[in-house]
Amino acid sequence: MASSTEENYLKALYNLSNGQGEVNISDLANGLKVSMPTANSMVKSLQKSDWVIYEKYKPVILTPKGQKEAALIVRKHRLTEMFLVKKMGFGWEEVHEVAEQIEHIHAPKFFERMDEMLGHPTIDPHGSPIPDNQGRMQEFSYTPLSSCKPNQTVQLTALTNSSTEFLEFLNSRKLSLGVHLKVISREAYDQSIVVSYPDHPMETLSEKVSERLLVRVLE
Amino acid sequence: MASSTEENYLKALYNLSNGQGEVNISDLANGLKVSMPTANSMVKSLQKSDWVIYEKYKPVILTPKGQKEAALIVRKHRLTEMFLVKKMGFGWEEVHEVAEQIEHIHAPKFFERMDEMLGHPTIDPHGSPIPDNQGRMQEFSYTPLSSCKPNQTVQLTALTNSSTEFLEFLNSRKLSLGVHLKVISREAYDQSIVVSYPDHPMETLSEKVSERLLVRVLE
DNA sequence: CAAATTTGTTAGAATGATCTAACTTATTAC
DNA sequence: GTAATAAGTTAGATCATTCTAACAAATTTG
Secondary structure: OOOHHHHHHHHHHHHHOOOOOEEOHHHHHHHHOOOHHHHHHHHHHHHHOOOEEOOOOOOEEEOHHHHHHHHHHHHHHHHHHHHHHHHHOOOOOOHHHHHHHHOOOOOHHHHHHHHHHOOOOOEOOOOOEOOOOOOOOOOOOOEEHHHOOOOOEEEEEEEOOOOHHHHHHHHHOOOOOOOEEEEEEEOOOOOOEEEEEOOEEEEEEOHHHHOOEEEEEOO | OOOHHHHHHHHHHHHHOOOOOEEOHHHHHHHHOOOHHHHHHHHHHHHHOOOEEOOOOOOEEEOHHHHHHHHHHHHHHHHHHHHHHHHHOOOOOOOHHHHHHHOOOOOHHHHHHHHHHOOOOOEOOOOOEOOOOOOOOOOOOOEEHHHOOOOOEEEEEEEOOOOHHHHHHHHHOOOOOOOEEEEEEEOOOOOOEEEEEOOEEEEEEOHHHHOOEEEEEOO
């Protein structure tokens, strides 16, 4: 059984391996805020337990076993976030820290019960998909708002970043998942985007914000 | 801040210090299932952080700071058990292990929210008192069923042991908190007690069981 | 392509939590 | 009140996780 520390490494590898499924030691160290030698030695030990494939000077790759383990931790994290929001009245900006801790609880029934009580949700409060209990995660292909064209109408469906600060920014603009946005214009100079949505006839969103907002194009 | 391990030592000291407030190293080691040298060295380090008072060859005593910290951990444990039973549909025999893990979560709002949702409960599912958010615990003076006399009518109000096995035994006899028991007789030979209660006109309880059942005498 | 930079590795040390073996102090029993 | 037993301590080792310093490999840049 993986320790909490090992679980955090697996989760980081899972979240950092987009596409190739390969993760550099430096990215891993960065993501976990540990030194490179620390990440390096931990990766070696994860390899001994068959969680990852690793060769000197090569990027790290999760084994299928490692992928599944990681996905199940992500599942616990996201189910927890959903539970905190839907069943305990927390705001979406408050749940990340707690979920980071609860995801390491070993108690299958506890999470199964959450899942049932929530009606087997497939996305978390930030629109991220929840892997199923086999560790399979459904792929969504959302578009970042930053690449939308004027006159498009889109629905806000997920976020690529769920930091407290970003979520508080969205709260301040009354932007929540599901909102329909009309793209008014796009500023070539700084890539900022002007949108309109209920009660907000004109809101300017910086590139930094708009590339973190994932939308479904409606028309 | 105390580590999870330190928290477990504080909790053990709290639970083991009845009356004098003094705990032997061997009892502590036993309670935590670690060796005596381990308990000894941990106690020394707890002393450095002012959680306990300790002198060579003397029993360990929690400082006021240590007592409060321990009580707050017990609070988190018992609130969690209550939440699992009342809000998530778990049986009272299933909650201990999970609560042992969740009690180490650092998230005041999470436990405050549980407390609110439960209507500020004062006892947990096993009848044990829940310390308040200042770490103060109300004292109850319950009588063990083992010291009751024939013909007394009593109400089952708490347990001195909450092991899964014991709770499953109680389930099998349909014994739950609140049940009214009439003491029929007591066997001088083995100290077993015969009681009657709704749907159970005659049930024999061994001394081992009856001394773990805490009751309030009704008449 | 050689120099500079970034990335990755090894070595060695520190900390927290644990153990066993050996020894000492305290308590209990006769 | 000594001898036996129990309780407590010290010393020394191990394991997981982390670090810094120093070095090596790979990549980028002029």
